Amino acid sequence: MSAASPWWPLVLLIAGAAATYVWRALGVALSGRIVPQGRLFEWIACVAYALLSGLVARMILLPSGPLAAVPLAARVGAAALALTVFFLARRNMPLGVVAGVAVFMVLSWAHGAGLL
């Protein structure tokens, strides 16, 4: 099957579902036998954080989709503001997300209107 096939997304989704459930099932099989602490699990956590953080940075700095139409400064500025509000508001997630998205909308609008 090639990427041009209309069924290609479904193939990826099924593979993704298997790659997700396998950990959950393995967790059931291992639960009660091992305590998830120690080196292996710390390494798993590190890999997951690095990967997620890499995805976030890539989506903000080098977006491949519609976000690419918005200037880099707007993307970075809105993200920085979200982080600032989040920490100033004692790690308030909703507030940080709303602030970042709202400012990003305003900047996108300004860019679309030729103001930025």
Add this chain to the structure above:
Amino acid sequence: MAQDRTPAPYARDFGDPRRAFRAGARLAVGVPAAVLAASYVGFGALVQQVDLAFWHALFSIATAWALPGQVALVELYADGASLLAVTAAVALTNARLLPMAITLIALLRTPGTPQWRYYLAAHWIAVTGWALAMRDCPAMPPAQRLPYFMGICLVIWSVSMMGAAIGFALAGNVPAYVTLGLVFLNPVYFMLVVAGDVRGVSRVLAAILGAIGGPLLYLASPDWSLLITGLVGGTLAYLIGRVRAAGP
């Protein structure tokens, strides 16, 4: 359920599994449901913007409900990544579900319950339901824990689908800047999840190395950059953390 249960030494006893299920569902209606719905609005908008169908979003939530992996899959699809690259990246993104499943299922176990129920319940293990169940279940009679967890999960799972529907419907039908804001929800949300969650030298380092490596490696290889970022950045951070912990 054990009928000969001794008078409860448990701080949170809902009486029977059915009531525990409802208590879990009630707990989930509120902040947890709102957070899940909002984060999946972003996912729905992203799916619409890369020209996938709404049923793709629903299928993804139904079969692989764990947002970071879902977003990674859609992003990699949009970049034209290969099946192997997508599967490996999703597997690495979701490897954190393994320790979560091990700890939670150990807590939910009751003697006499068939194994398949745990394998079924494990399908809904994701960060929100996991954190709530880990917090509340130790104070509950064992027979009520699995229903309580399922009560939480079935609410936030359905709400995730509704959120995705809203995001998908809005994207493209609202002014472009609103659609862009909805798509931007994805990276901002995960950025704050990582920023608020990282503790310890190696994990902080992993997040920093990932943020540097992600975009840089993407320039070299859109397909494999995510995977390499996770493996190399994460391993490096882990090793530095260990050296520092053992250091002088």
